Amino acid sequence: MTDKDDNGGHGPNLKTRLYAWWEGYDLSGMKGKKAEAPPPPPPTEAQGPGINRWGKPLWTATRIEVAEKLWGEGFNTPGGAEHIPYLVKPLGLNPAMSVLDLAAGLGGTSRTMAGKFGCWVTGLEASELLAKEGMVRSFKMGLEKKAPIETFNPEHFGYPKRVDAIVYKEGLFAVRDKDQMFDGMEIVLKPRGHLLMTDYIAEPDKIGAKAIQNWCDKEPMQPHLWNKDQMANAFAQRNLDLRISEDISDTHRHLILSAIQGLVEHLEKHQMDASTKMAVMEEVEMWVRRVAAIEAGMRVFRFYAIKPAE
Template identity: 55%
Template sequence: MTAPVPTLKERFLAWWEGIDVPRREAGNDAAAGSGRDGPAGSAGAGQAGGRHMNRRGKPLWTATRIEVVEKIWGPGFSSPGGDEFIPTIVKPLGLNPAMSVLDIGAGLGGASRAMAKQYGTWITGLEPNPVLAEAGMFRSQKAGLARQAPIMPIDLENFAWNKRVDAIFSKEAFYTVRNKDKLIDSIEAALKPRGQLLFTDYVVDREQIRGRDFDGWMSAEPVEPTPWTIEQYAAALAQRNLDIRITEDNSDTQRTLILTAIQELVRHLETVSMDRDTKLAVVEEVEMWARRVAALSSGLRYYRFYAMKPAELS
């Protein structure tokens, strides 16, 4: 009988600790393969926790996980694309000191602070997870940007903003929002005439067959994904009279950023020692990003969208 294939987590931990890869019984394959955030935890667990908990009912973010992601992506960042990459993403916005911007899904606030420092723009970072929002605000205060780039908690399922802004930016935050129509309604309402919307997100490629890696990503993401197709986004923006200027597949760039960061992390791990809790946090983070890379070749894509709101009619 063929032995079950070890999970990425098992192989990574075994390599790290210099031991043989542990064997698993076939009957435990699904449970072991799911990790802490796997399909054994229902979507309801994450939803009941107000998006603060994962699908296994455990906190999405802890101090240990924040330490790990900053080691992978750079200080102030919890996902690919650090200080040097943000100007490439936001270039269409033409940011300047006279502009006001919302950063939806700001995470630890790295992108918000990068835009504030480089362009002098006034930015409010909005983050749905309160642990990340608090940590992000602490980093803005430490950088002397508490007023120019504050990070605040927000409920994206019930997003509303009562002060209109020049631009709204978001980096892969929408794919976990269930009521995207309501969110886009609120975004349109928050934009000034001639306001700009630029966001990146994971989307479903309608033309590509969704394989096992896509299904594995859907079932094991820490928060249940509800990704739209490219066509759904295009239609939603057009329905709100937002003029779409860019619809760009950036999947290859995202894949390269992830794989490069993981390779650099592996080299770093060979030079340091960590406690087991930190090791587990590293393994889970790597496992999550490895699933995302696999899904990008199995029906999932990573797109950048840019749209403008028309001028008010006189």
């Protein structure tokens, strides 16, 4: 990120202000001072559902608390309840429809769809802790039947029922075997079913950019990025009619920067213990790396496709 804030204003940038908060510095004395988070440990082969590439649980209670402070209650990725209706508009959701929400996280997207459009949503999430906490939140809102959150393994995807629509928000990039995931989604969709996906992609001439490689090296779930043609081919090979292929990178970047801005403003007024501080720094660092990767040429796309009638 540059030394301008997202609105082009000068002065300490978000990262500088965050480190000032971390160190307890007076912001006016921060000129020229740089800090970096400690490097992550070397990766292991232990990555699995809910486990990061260093063999640790991807989510903890503290990380969930930090994520909800960033993205809003029930959300752990960009785009809260006000953003979801725009995102899923192509689906034409209504109370007669059944929906699978893959990479459901804490279930905010699932509950927003069920609450606003009356459809029946099942959220599937790889992390047991996120799924459990998501289900707690669905119960709290009286949506345990209309928006339950369950666990699944995205590397071995299957589902026993057919559904009218699938929503998959920024999850496929971390799946190694994307072909089995596409096969599974095609099987699960009813004829004339809808598939809406947002994901990170990178073209061959951009993938080597330093900021993109830095993100790939440090992201908790190792990215396996496809390019736009690979995504389009995956839809075509399964006879899924790709109707929308839209670059939403600027919107995604703005959602991240606005959330970090809000978090920094909150932190400058609040004290917290050392473990929460560390979780805040790790979470913000992760999203700052994603923004840097987007600025270096990684893209965020929204894909929308329809399965043909039988």
